Amino acid sequence: MRAARKLAFLDSFETAYSVMQIFRFSFSAMACRCEIVIGYEVTQTSHDAQHELQQSAQNSAQLAIAEVRRIEAKYSRYRPESVIGVINQAAGKKPIDCDAETWTLLEYADTLYRSSGGLFDITAGVLRRAWNFSHATLPTEQTLVELCSLIDWSSLERQDQQIYLPRQGMELDFGGFGKEYAADKAAVVLQAQQVRCGYVNLGGDIRVLGPKPDQQAWQIGIQDPRCTDQIIASIAIERGGLATSGDYQRFFELDGRRYCHIVHPRTGWPVEHWRSITVIAPLTTMAGSCTTIGMLKQENCLDFLHQAGVDYLAIDHTGQLHKNH
Template identity: 30%
Template sequence: MKKILVCLLLISFGSTAQVLRKRTVKLMGGRFDITIVAKDSLSAEENIDAVIAEITRIENLISDWKSDTQISEVNRNAGIAPVKVDPEVFRLTERAIHFSEITNGAFDISFAAMDRIWKFDGSMTQMPTPEAIKKSVEKVGYHNIILDPKNSTIFLKLKGMKIGFGALGEGYAADRCRDMMLAKGIKAGIVNGSGDMSTWGKQPNGKPWGVGITNPIHKDTIFAVIPLYKSAVVTSGSYEKYVIFNGKRYAHIINPVTGYPATGLCSVTVLGPSAEMANGFSTSVMVLGKDLGLALLKKYPAYKAILITDKGKIYSTPNIDINKYKLE
């Protein structure tokens, strides 16, 4: 669903009393890059192990492609019966539904039931019919998810409905691990789950972490570097996976309400305190488009965004001056 259009800049100079260790692993169906700054190598490696264990625990709760998770049980019982879930899973689902509400369905965790009628591998020769597009989203709709706080149950009203946390799960895991490391006294690090990135603290040389932003029209060139201070950053993009019919570009990110692909934007980068929230915003703004997306973000001043159109034009929310961070 996402293409990562940001690159993390890790640059250290000189000697330091701290060490930086990094490990890359495959978790939650994607790539996690875990960076820990600690007093010695052993401590750093042990804490990377703890991060991996926490991500694995979350994956075993919310994955919709592992058959033995609580979310898979919820999906199997769609249209049949409510399923009791852990409070953590219930709260995550609550937050996802809230996100669906504030975006008028541009974000929807029941997108997992969408028929994959759009192909972005070069095999499509014509657009799907309006009837097929409408049918593809008939099982999608957060209004049909019934939550019972008293019993901690989730019920999907329609047979064949599914929910999935592919859009929020990695961000949630990154945030959880950051908070866990801070609670353990680890003062700096990065948890990057397939581009859902939570950072805290500073590099061993005392400088902030920095994220490089690229314009997909000139994707080999970083045009700005933004410092990160206990900040999350997420980019949603569509510069590689798209189709063109009748001169119009259709991205691989699908509008859950209409079933049609997003148009107009090729990249949205969102920065803010939570990777989970930043992920929801970046995906939603891709669907909503520039004007509605910027109007939504205006209500959440803790989050900043950089939007790039299909034509390569750059826009940003008023609370970030992109010119301040542009490279010469």
């Protein structure tokens, strides 16, 4: 994994009474481009004062980046030594002890499973064995049937802070909320450093700590799912979490049909009803979970989002825009 770049890009804006300074720190994590933005309103504009402020922002950002990397190392399904790697390797063999953080995330996964009617199932990651979105090749129905037989969160044994996957070949995958959780945890680190203005952006999963130093909302551009170099809408947000799921992040097209990386856990086939769903919620973890469940709910998505009480902007398979914001 590439090291975080330690360069800050400083923007200064004159206001009627002070200077608004915004520092941007770019880095790579969780297989995506990431950014931490920290803003201050200052009255001293001397070189020494600016240098001190930049150093403070950089120190805060590095602590937040370290937290993102900690979570990535701890829960990556690609690392055999990670918590998830150890649990998956023990499938069908023995239960594994969990620390308090992991147990809390497993409880959250159980909540998502129940609230989604079983659609949000963190044992569904096994379906990546059938789908390689770098190649336009369809899996056989037999392959999907075999893999779907390994998807069953309700069959896991969880007690005394231990978890046991009862069948060899079963896996856990925190990919459905791991990045969003990292954004929220990085924001907590920044808040502990007295950062009040700015946001954490992990590949489009965003946690906003507070408005700009001039109290204006941040404007977040929403990517057009069919013209990825264009913005289809802009959302103003002062604080809270924002996340987007869509059929354009990893996909292939074959015979005029698009196959995306969001795969239904019961059929093994990619969902088709929505091009993208963006949700705003108090936490990025909640926003991301709602977008994923919404994609899986397909035609029942909007009813679910209304019941969840979140703001959203969604684009269906015909290109029609639906919003509640």
